[in-house]
Amino acid sequence: MTNTGEKAIIFELSKPGRVASNLPALDVPDVDVASLLPAGFRREVPAELPEVSELQLMRHYTELSNRNHGVDSGFYPLGSCTMKYNPKVNEDVARFPGFSQIHPYQQEETVQGALQLLYELQEDLAEITGMDGVTLQPAAGAHGEWTGLMLIRAYHASRGEQRTKVIVPDSAHGTNPASAAVAGFDIVTVASNAEGYVDIEALRQVVGSDTAALMLTNPNTLGIFEKDILEITKIVHEAGGLVYYDGANANAILGKVRPGDMGFDVVHLNLHKTFSTPHGGGGPGSGPVGVKQELLPFLPVPVIVKKGDIYGLETNRPQSIGQVKAYYGNFGVNVRAYTYIRTMGPEGLRLVSEYAVLNANYMMRQLAPYYDVPCPQICKHEFVLSGRRQKKQGVRTLDIAKRLLDFGYHPPTIYFPLIVEECLMIEPTETESKETLDEFINVMIQIAKEAEETPEIVQDAPHNTVVSRLDEVTAARKPVLRYTKE
């Protein structure tokens, strides 16, 4: 079955003369455009904008928006992305006029509340991560990684050291080596052992006087906690390198263990993952970076400071790496994260991690009889399955993901981490009820049975979506990026 619920695009609905707007009568003198703009800048033919009625416009976009999938519409167990529910109180607070109607160039004394919020958010994040200082400028996770690596570069340079290599495990998020490369480092990969942990002996082999940093996620992308983390950070420190914490998986550790106490020197957090700010569809994100004492002088300017009871912006920091984002980061997003932290409180944040870990372990145990579990030890906030068994029936992990669409789920992350064959990476998050988890588990069991008994149902999925399987290969090889009118 091939579903073709494709919709006409707005340009195809156009009929000459229809308008969706009703402008008031002109109350200023009418001026000929020709008298204002030189000929070279004037259109010779009118822009071919779509001409539709207001009702057509509303129906068109309402229908498109109904085709979206978000956490508000359904379960979204996308591993490593922490697609948790974003409480609506965050939205209310971000819309307070004192936050939404101020300008970044306003005098500091007129925006004391906004500066106080940013300052307190920095303090909260420093406490949560065990760091000594935080910048809120980076716009998202990878930007935070890059900022952190530039801080590490500046730190080594200030000590007259030329350190050119950044070590990443083979299970790392792809952004780790990418950010290190953009920051001008060479990448060294260190293998994982059979249990999914960093191979300590392999790490000893690759660290040296050229090691700038090791980048690590803990829990790692297999969802397991690097139990030898203290030894790992010690090995890198003894070689003179720093250790970077990729905070993508911080939802597993809130209030339980802190990167600073594990020996990490630099950390980024994804507020759009762990701290319930909007995620996906452009967010925008926010990727604050925290550092230990030795790296404070290099933080991006302006730095938000508190002197007595007055908050201000400090720019005179000669060793700073400079500004990494216009103004002070994605302010509205940071307001939402602050609201979340203050709503939850320390006990609430601890429960976040406890429930996230409980939900993931429950789901993993329930699915273990039906799918291969490459790392059977207790997981943290997420776990990986392998579709090896199903592959023998001719059903690939991609097919399983497509079949999940038929049941209204956003599929888990697939084919990542790269070290697990036919990988499915599932992160249920703490905000889902046991009923939702059970429904998803039952569907996964049903799909495992279908793979054995009626594999074609899975191979040809999805059947119930607006369009069936898309031709991803042609889309990637020969993308059509621009609409052209027939």
Added chain:
Amino acid sequence: MSNVLPNLKYSKEHEWIEVIGDNKVRIGITDYAQHSLGDIVFVELPGVGDLAEADESMGTVESVKAVSDVYSPVSGEVLEVNEALEDDPEIVNNDPYGEGWMAIIALSDPSQLDGLLTAEQYEALIQEEE
């Protein structure tokens, strides 16, 4: 079952190496590699004249699933690259050992060939992985 040609040498990173003259080899990725990657949508090759280093990345292949490095199995100067792959990456899927070749390299250390896998050894390796 993936195809392994008897007259080629192989690397653990799933490249094949064909000796095509005095200290000259042609390199590509194996049938097993193209099959594991799935439909390849983009191939990035080294530049002619670049110095490839054994076990270092010399290019990338991107499929709908993942982006992977292509590791050079030997060290030496890149003499030719298969530019046809830039426009038609699917050639690697269709004919990995023939039209889908990636680069020709002048060996700087011919003894490196001795460290590569034979067809039988490579077949054993992929059987283990499967």
